[in-house]
Amino acid sequence: MAVTIAQPGHGRDLAYPLAARTARPEGSVVEIGGVPFGGRELVVIAGPCAVETAEQVHAAAHAVAEAGARVLRGGAFKPRTSPYAFQGLGVEGLHLLAEAGRAAGLPVVTEVLATEDVAVVAEHADALQVGARNVQNFALLKALGRAGRPVLLKRGMSTTIEELLMAAEYVLAHGNPDVILCERGIRSFDPSTRNTLDLAAVPVLAALTHLPVVIDPSHGTGRRDLVAPLSKAAVAAGADGLIIEVHPDPETAWSDGPQSLDPRMFADLMRELAGYAALEGRALAAPRWRDARPRSWSTPVGAYRDQIDEVDDQILALLEHRAELGQRLGRIKVAAGQPLRVPEREQDVIDRAAAAAAGPGGLGPDAVVRVFRAIVSETRAVQEDRLEVPSAGLGVAG
Ligand code: PEP
Ligand code: MN
Numbered sequence: 001m002a003v004t005i006a007q008p009g010h011g012r013d014l015a016y017p018l019a020a021r022t023a024r025p026e027g028s029v030v031e032i033g034g035v036p037f038g039g040r041e042l043v044v045i046a047g048p049c050a051v052e053t054a055e056q057v058h059a060a061a062h063a064v065a066e067a068g069a070r071v072l073r074g075g076a077f078k079p080r081t082s083p084y085a086f087q088g089l090g091v092e093g094l095h096l097l098a099e100a101g102r103a104a105g106l107p108v109v110t111e112v113l114a115t116e117d118v119a120v121v122a123e124h125a126d127a128l129q130v131g132a133r134n135v136q137n138f139a140l141l142k143a144l145g146r147a148g149r150p151v152l153l154k155r156g157m158s159t160t161i162e163e164l165l166m167a168a169e170y171v172l173a174h175g176n177p178d179v180i181l182c183e184r185g186i187r188s189f190d191p192s193t194r195n196t197l198d199l200a201a202v203p204v205l206a207a208l209t210h211l212p213v214v215i216d217p218s219h220g221t222g223r224r225d226l227v228a229p230l231s232k233a234a235v236a237a238g239a240d241g242l243i244i245e246v247h248p249d250p251e252t253a254w255s256d257g258p259q260s261l262d263p264r265m266f267a268d269l270m271r272e273l274a275g276y277a278a279l280e281g282r283a284l285a286a287p288r289w290r291d292a293r294p295r296s297w298s299t300p301v302g303a304y305r306d307q308i309d310e311v312d313d314q315i316l317a318l319l320e321h322r323a324e325l326g327q328r329l330g331r332i333k334v335a336a337g338q339p340l341r342v343p344e345r346e347q348d349v350i351d352r353a354a355a356a357a358a359g360p361g362g363l364g365p366d367a368v369v370r371v372f373r374a375i376v377s378e379t380r381a382v383q384e385d386r387l388e389v390p391s392a393g394l395g396v397a398g
Pocket of ligand 2: 049050219245255256
């Protein structure tokens, strides 16, 4: 039940009239440094929990940018449960984050802890994050109404959805229309995960508000092994974006190492997410090495070409993933002194694909056999090349 406040004659009885879906039934698009949240694109924000050193944040920025993240995150002012834990580099951290973002070509988002820091954080960051512990810091929310920067507002660990919306309303009512909501896990009785990620919040919020919603599976679970499955589930639930902690070397992270992905895990996740995004009718930014031609949805032919380009991006991502698996398999075989090439296995891969393609539609088994022969032989060529072993009699079918 919505909380009501008496506003006689005003005609609006919700406690959050500006945030309510009815204020903008078509939904809002909120941009961080030109990157749109709430549109067709599924946007991924990634980076370390905290800015630690110039090298660390640069490495993280480049890794996440290359994998297709569109915004860099990193805490300079850290809300730590213990006053003796690393509190962040403060203003120096803001400088390092902004530099890393510029170098990697990404806008940046970082947390503002205190009202008196709003101006300096707004000077260096493209968006200001309100942490879970500050979601009902009304003085801070009011100040953010005048910050001139978009706000990433995190739900608190015991904040109801309605309270979250009223917190957003503070920012909106004080002059700032650019608010993105973030579900990052709520406190429950179960210590298996750091928090309980409330994915139901995504469709619930979609019904109640026009504001974009992103999911934080890192703080939502506290466990790096759960980041990928919960990211996929968030996409399926309709999230507009994700915010994911990525550290160049999570084992040495100064904060939240156990929930941080390393660059390879993050790149693998981004590849996988492309398919999930496509299922939801959303586009995920392609990794940097792919060309970024302007989209041409304005004509029917252009729309189909764009969709075909997206499918091609996914095929390329899968081919890359397959080649990488071939490399890993190859290294194990070389270490064990086993032959790389197993012709029966190659034939099995091709037969399997042909059988799977036997149904109506698609290319048909003969064409699929030709495509898979090429995939198998090209994977083998790359493997021989990169593993630097004599080419005669080598190979991998995958
Ligand atoms: C963070 O994202 O850096 C953070 C501290 O998260 P939360 O406020 O959700 O705990
Ligand atoms: Mn963190």
